[in-house]
Amino acid sequence: MSWTKNVLRVNLTSGTCESEPLNMEWANKYLGQRGLATKYYTEECDPKVDPLSPENKMIVATGPLTGTAAPTSGRWSVITKGALTGAIACSNSGGFFGAELKNAGWDMIIFEGKSAGPVYLDIHNEKAELKDASALWGKSVWDTEDALRDIRGDKDIRCASIGQAGEAQALFAAIVNDKDRAAGRSGVGAVMGSKNLKAIAVRGTVGVQVGDPMKFMQATGACNQILADNAVTGEGLPAYGTQVLMNVINETGALPTHNASDVQFDGASDIGGEAMTTPRETDGKANLVSNAACFGCPISCQRVSQMDPNHFSVKGQPKYHDTSGGLEYEAAWALGAATGVNDLEALTYCNFICNEYGMDPISLGSTVAAAMELFKLGAITEADTGGIALEFGNAEALCKICDQTGLGEGFGKEIGQGSRRMCEKYGHPDLSMTVKSQEFPAYDPRGIQGMGLTYATSNRGACHLRSYTVASEVLGIPEKTDPLSSEGKAGLVKAFQDATAAVDSMGLCVFTTFALTLDDFGPMVDADLEGEWSAESLLEIGERIWNLERKFNNEAGFTAADDTLPKRLLTEAAKTGPAAGKVNELGKMLPEYYELRGWTPDGVPSNETLNRLNL
Amino acid sequence: MVKVLHIDAGQCTGCHQCEMACSYHHEGAFNPSKSRIKVFKFKETGRNVPYVCTQCADAWCLQACPVDAISVNAATGAKEVSADLCVGCKVCTIACPFGTINYNSISTKVDKCDLCGGDPDCVKVCPTPALTFIEAESAGMDKMRHWAQKTDAGNQALSD
The missing domain is CATH 1.10.599.10 (Aldehyde Ferredoxin Oxidoreductase Protein, subunit A, domain 3)
Known part of the structure; x- marks a missing residue:
């Protein structure tokens, strides 16, 4: 079977890493990843625990099929109590990190306590140790990954880390792996930051077995065929990604616009999947370079984007001129329709920033949209924002406030509290488009x-x-x-x-x-x-x-x-x-x-x- | 007729299913690190490039081996390593200009693509046309056809 039956327990307070056997009784009852890690979490943590306290635990979990040849087997999750919500959090990510962890011989990592100073977890197969991350603290996700590859002298390690947003404990900070895949929601990055845990670096060469290989390959082959023949997974998602939805949902009359004041956005066609494939007027190139796959995925919905190097947001900043993870539908909506900004390049920049600094673009965009409505009402003024005109549709203001939120600076500190807390503070709790603070x-x-x-x-x-x-x-x-x-x-x-x-x-x-x-x-x-x-x-x-x-x-x-x-x-x-x-x-x-x-x-x-x- | 593993890197999405199929066939586990075919991701340009032994006709690895552990499979044209004969000296890994034959520290022998005996598993699982197994002599035909279609000469000939 694909379980390695090894759980890595990392006590950040004492600095120890210990192996323990996977509880197979629970695995049979809760399957893996989200279910199994939630079982572990709820057995070990007080429901009333403060999410940002050392008493909260954080579990990094794979599923039984993670790392196998099953289609889309690159998934892994972070289970904890959400910093944003105070509810059970399970944030799911793709990319290559999860499969690498399984290949290193681990099903799960349980983090407990809090380190006195910044550390990262270094895993090479059965060898796991905490190492000093003082030199990494303050770095973005992108720079952290590059630095870890240099430190290890291994270009093939996979990383999951927090950026400046997680360090600053922005309540919707994400944990980002492979530079642009994220365990994005509920503030799992803030929990990681609260523990002084900067990153997890993994190299795995052990391999993953399955119970009955012949039957398994038959079953995966059948699933792959169905995925290839299906119009959504075989055509729509590879071509347009989730952005295939922008115009569809707008026409359905269900595209929350201007902080959900409206349900249709007249700029929807400027920021959707079709717009990403259309050559720009400025340089004749399309925003979308190609699609790409996570580990084991035949769908390949991931967007690979390249910005116009002369766009105001990135002019003179070469690191944003390379290709990187492009806009998915939720991010394009939150950063765009919700805020009334129809500048595709500006949204792409903000999306890059979310990956680089480690933030959830849904919560970020929606919170900025709420701030824009507060600004419109006069509940927030330029005196609060440090001179930023937070008006609906203002692309420059959006880019600026995204920068500030990622770095935990200026009015970005207020945005980083999420929409529910911010709207309460400025006297309009009803303008927060949240449920259970998310x-x-x-x-x-x-x-x-x-x-x-x-x-x-x-x-x-x-x-x-x-x-x-x-x-x-x-x-x-x-x-x-x-x-x-x-x-x-x-x-x-x-x-x-x-x-x-x-x-x-x-x-x-x-x-x-x-x-x-x-x-x-x-x-x-x-x-x-x-x-x-x-x-x-x-x-x-x-x-x-x-x-x-x-x-x-x-x-x-x-x-x-x-x-x-x-x-x-x-x-x-x-x-x-x-x-x-x-x-x-x-x-x-x-x-x-x-x-x-x-x-x-x-x-x-x-x-x-x-x-x-x-x- | 000799067939070759043909790579169209522009079609590769970077899913690594080929590496899983290869490692499973040869090692009995899904283990990309032990795959003979490797996919390299170039993040800055958004490209994924599969790379594998091209089965040179006059193979450097075969010429360099001091114990004649590498031989030609007459049916497939693949250069195959005999685990019984290989002494793990790694001279072939130095000789190969492409780096596609590598030492396996667990087996203490070298590993390279053997075309799975003439029916490569990596090709079977590739979800795009990035990997194909085609006649060696016609490997360039689709590219020629593609560019031929774009030549002005062809268009002029039609309009004349």
Whole structure:
């Protein structure tokens, strides 16, 4: 089987690295990565723990299929209590770091305590040690990776690190690996920064085995064929990446614009996938250079972009003239539509900055958008911003404030607190587009009703990746439902949540689910792991994980009152597009959802449900 | 007719499935570090380039080997290393101008591409046309066709 059965426990306070056996009883019950690490985390941490205290732990986890030949096997996750949210956090990333960790012979790393000074974890197969990172502290993610390769004298090591934003503990700081793949959400980078842990450098040459290789290769071959033949995973995502959605969602009337004052952006076509492939007027070159893949991925949705070297944001700064990770849909929306900025190059710059300094572009863009609305109202003035005219649509102001946030300077310090805390401070809590303190992403719940329930009930705060009902409501996968109707969405959300929790726990990318179902994943897992694995058992595990996360959040102090949406989405109707006149009908969906989940009307899993799920 | 592993780097997405297939075939584990074919990512230019032994007709490695451990597979044209004969002296790794034969510290022998006996696994798993296994003599035909289509001479001939 693909498990190495080795867990690395790193105590940052004492500076020790110790190996311990993987708890296989839990692995059988929680599968891996998101599920298994959440089990470890909830067993070891007090739900009331302060996320930025030494008592909080942070787990870096792979899934059973991470590092194997299964399609999209490059996934890994960070599980902790989120600095931004105070809820359970599971931030998932791709790239090559996770597969390298598995290849080094480790399934998971558990970080505990806090180092007295900056350190990095150096792993070469079974050898793991903490090393002084004083010379790395203050460096960006990009410079840290280059420096670690120089220090080790090995060009093939893989790194995950924090930039200046994580050091400054910006509450939406990310952990970035391979320079432009990120465990982006919920502030896992701030947790890493609070521990004085700068980076993890890994070189792995041990290799990964699977249980029944012949059956495994047959199952992966079948999945690869389905992914290649599917219009979304075989054509749309390779060509346009997630940016294929920009115009589609705008036409659906669900593109939150100007801090969700509007649901359509007249600059959408300037910042979407098609715009990225169109030659620029300035230099005749397109923003998009090529697509690229994460480890083991046949979809290859990653954007590789190159900016116009004469754009105001990068003129005279050669490091931004090379190719780097380009705009994905969520980032283009948050930095663009939410702020009203339609300058594709400016957004690309801000995206580079998010990778370089280590920030979540969704929370950053949404928080800047809220600041822009506060600025419009006069609740924030140039006296607060240090002279920056934070007006909707101001590309220069956007670039400047992104720089400041990444470096923890000026008004950027306020932005780095996230939208909920900033809006409260300046007297307009209702202008924060957050749930459980996390900024919601690029789908307006007035135009896509299911996403309202998705955001309200997401265990890590507002998020699209916990139950992507857009697949059904807009794209018709697995079957089309009406985005303007709240009917049946409770069941849809629950089904997506449970299935996604299983996929996140296998070590695979949720984008596979545009084409694959649990019936396709089952044979891969079954060929690899001991015991019997099927779509049914995977779905049951998904539901168990969802309830485990919920139980933790309830014990951390969250209640049904937190399963809500920003007031704007519930009371201010959409003004234009197909959803004109609609608000989100959360009140109709939520009670049905609790009932379907087997939770009390107060949103607490009943004893019967906990027993049924063996929790 | 000899077939060759043909690389079109412009089509490579950098997914490393070829490395997994290669290492699995030869080492029995998914282990990119032990793969005979390697994909190099050039981040600054956004390029991914697969690189592997091209099976030279008059192979430096074969000529340099002092114990005749490298021989030509008559059916495939591949230059194959005999693990029984190889003494791990590494002279071949110095002789090869391309670096595509390398020492394996676990086996204490050298590793190189053997075309999987004539049906390379890396080609089977490549999700794009970056890797193909084609007739050696026609390896340049698609490139010639591509450029021929762009020549003015061809267009003029048509319009005349």
